[in-house]
Amino acid sequence: MFNVGADVIGTAKKGAGEKTKAAIFETALELFRRGGFEVTTMRDIARSAKVATGAAYYYFPSKEAIVAAYYDQVQVLHAEKVRLELGGKAGLRERLGVAMHSKLEILKDDRKFLGALFRYTGDPDHPLSVFGKGTQAQRSQSVAIFQEAIAGTDLSEALRQLLPWVLWLAHLGMILVFIYDETEGQQRTHRLADGILDLLTQFIVLTSSALVRPFVQPWQTKILGMLREAGWTGET
Amino acid sequence: MFNVGADVIGTAKKGAGEKTKAAIFETALELFRRGGFEVTTMRDIARSAKVATGAAYYYFPSKEAIVAAYYDQVQVLHAEKVRLELGGKAGLRERLGVAMHSKLEILKDDRKFLGALFRYTGDPDHPLSVFGKGTQAQRSQSVAIFQEAIAGTDLSEALRQLLPWVLWLAHLGMILVFIYDETEGQQRTHRLADGILDLLTQFIVLTSSALVRPFVQPWQTKILGMLREAGWTGET
DNA sequence: GTCTATAGCTAGATAGAC
DNA sequence: GTCTATCTAGCTATAGAC
Numbered sequence: 268m269f270n271v272g273a274d275v276i277g278t279a280k281k282g283a284g285e286k287t288k289a290a291i292f293e294t295a296l297e298l299f300r301r302g303g304f305e306v307t308t309m310r311d312i313a314r315s316a317k318v319a320t321g322a323a324y325y326y327f328p329s330k331e332a333i334v335a336a337y338y339d340q341v342q343v344l345h346a347e348k349v350r351l352e353l354g355g356k357a358g359l360r361e362r363l364g365v366a367m368h369s370k371l372e373i374l375k376d377d378r379k380f381l382g383a384l385f386r387y388t389g390d391p392d393h394p395l396s397v398f399g400k401g402t403q404a405q406r407s408q409s410v411a412i413f414q415e416a417i418a419g420t421d422l423s424e425a426l427r428q429l430l431p432w433v434l435w436l437a438h439l440g441m442i443l444v445f446i447y448d449e450t451e452g453q454q455r456t457h458r459l460a461d462g463i464l465d466l467l468t469q470f471i472v473l474t475s476s477a478l479v480r481p482f483v484q485p486w487q488t489k490i491l492g493m494l495r496e497a498g499w500t501g502e503t
Numbered sequence: 504m505f506n507v508g509a510d511v512i513g514t515a516k517k518g519a520g521e522k523t524k525a526a527i528f529e530t531a532l533e534l535f536r537r538g539g540f541e542v543t544t545m546r547d548i549a550r551s552a553k554v555a556t557g558a559a560y561y562y563f564p565s566k567e568a569i570v571a572a573y574y575d576q577v578q579v580l581h582a583e584k585v586r587l588e589l590g591g592k593a594g595l596r597e598r599l600g601v602a603m604h605s606k607l608e609i610l611k612d613d614r615k616f617l618g619a620l621f622r623y624t625g626d627p628d629h630p631l632s633v634f635g636k637g638t639q640a641q642r643s644q645s646v647a648i649f650q651e652a653i654a655g656t657d658l659s660e661a662l663r664q665l666l667p668w669v670l671w672l673a674h675l676g677m678i679l680v681f682i683y684d685e686t687e688g689q690q691r692t693h694r695l696a697d698g699i700l701d702l703l704t705q706f707i708v709l710t711s712s713a714l715v716r717p718f719v720q721p722w723q724t725k726i727l728g729m730l731r732e733a734g735w736t737g738e739t
Numbered sequence: 740g741t742c743t744a745t746a747g748c749t750a751g752a753t754a755g756a757c
Numbered sequence: 758g759t760c761t762a763t764c765t766a767g768c769t770a771t772a773g774a775c
Contacts (some may be wrong), residue, residue, distance in 0.1 A: 310766075389617065391619045466726065486702070496691075544750055564752090
């Protein structure tokens with residue numbers, strides 16, 4: 268969205284526009300980090316970036332769009348980081364840990380304005396709603412990261428389909444907790460993530476054992492069927 | 504909050520203020536239902552209620568506050584409805600079904616503006632954040648409803664503590680799904696709720712059986728411990 | 740296509756008079 | 758407790774420079 272991660276692809280030489288856009292973007296993030304999202308006005312951002320207010324709107328259709336663009340960038344960073352740190356790691360638990368903790372590390376200085384991402388959660392038609400149509404592309408990218416995290420591990424077909432979405436949802440919840448977490452370095456969120464992942468993987472291992480599996484198989488099928496009926500399409 | 508459900512308590516005679524407030528409130532809801540939350544302005548509300556804009560703000564500190572007040576009223580209605588419909592019902596599954604479906608029934612015409620409740624979810628300090636300090640009282644009331652729903656059923660101490668909060672959280676998620684659900688009468692949400700409750704209660708029954716219980720007991724303890732460490736206080 | 744300057748609209752929110 | 762006037766800021770629009 269808004270092509271923010273575009274310059275990551277190769278050595279695209281920046282036109283004049285790209286530079287201005289980047290300046291506005293960086294300035295905005297700095298102001299958001301310092302003062303938070305609410306108190307920072309578009310006029311502030313434009314002034315600090317030494318451009319006219321209209322220029323800011325030329326590149327970003329709304330203030331929230333800047334945060335959305337930031338989040339796009341985060342996803343690119345996250346994908347890279349996960350790919351890098353996943354190398355060699357084969358265990359499910361360890362791989363999921365990488366996916367979750369690396370996300371938090373990327374977001375660590377930006378709790379003050381991350382909340383803006385959730386502003387339109389309750390508005391299905393808003394282009395920036397986390398669950399809306401307008402953010403489908405980002406959602407898919409994010410889910411893909413979790414798909415990669417579980418790749419190569421031994422899972423049932425049902426789980427292979429379901430888990431990435433569950434993890435994506437869980438990771439959204441984690442970000443919310445993260446925003447509210449005032450402990451030093453947000454250890455609380457990190458520990459909670461570990462706890463949940465421990466439980467989840469233990470549960471998966473348990474239900475995958477030959478002893479228990481025939482017992483839980485129908486459950487898995489039922490859950491999948493239920494979610495499908497409830498409108499979960501597994502959209503790529 | 505904002506004392507909206509106050510007139511439910513007894514036959515408090517309405518002062519002039521109470522009447523104005525009620526007029527603004529009712530008018531706002533009507534406009535919200537007709538046009539949605541966004542397009543309805545405070546000026547519209549004030550005009551329709553035949554008061555000045557300032558008067559509206561005198562009673563409701565923000566537009567969202569009107570929705571919050573509405574939700575307070577919903578909670579009162581929900582508590583009443585649940586108490587009524589719970590009479591005689593003893594099974595856990597049935598009781599939980601009452602709690603969830605009755606909530607949806609109360610909200611059924613108001614999906615268009617319910618989303619406003621979630622607007623400040625990502626802002627810990629905002630007085631109207633669903634998870635914030637400012638809404639603790641409502642949260643407790645809502646949790647209490649679920650406590651009542653599970654009252655009298657045979658549950659472990661750990662579950663008795665944990666379940667109401669889990670149900671409250673689940674019910675928030677249900678409301679979100681509800682808002683996004685465009686199916687006739689939001690059957691999809693109702694069915695999803697049923698599906699989840701089926702699974703949940705089956706799971707509880709299963710893990711409560713003498714055969715399995717010693718096996719899952721340590722898990723329950725671990726979950727509780729983890730959540731406590733993660734800052735879950737079980738605040739009344 | 741990129742940007743400035745500027746003016747204006749709208750609507751949420753506030754201040755102060757009565 | 759209610760009103761009028763005002764402020765603020767997100768956002769739009771326009772006209773023009775390059």
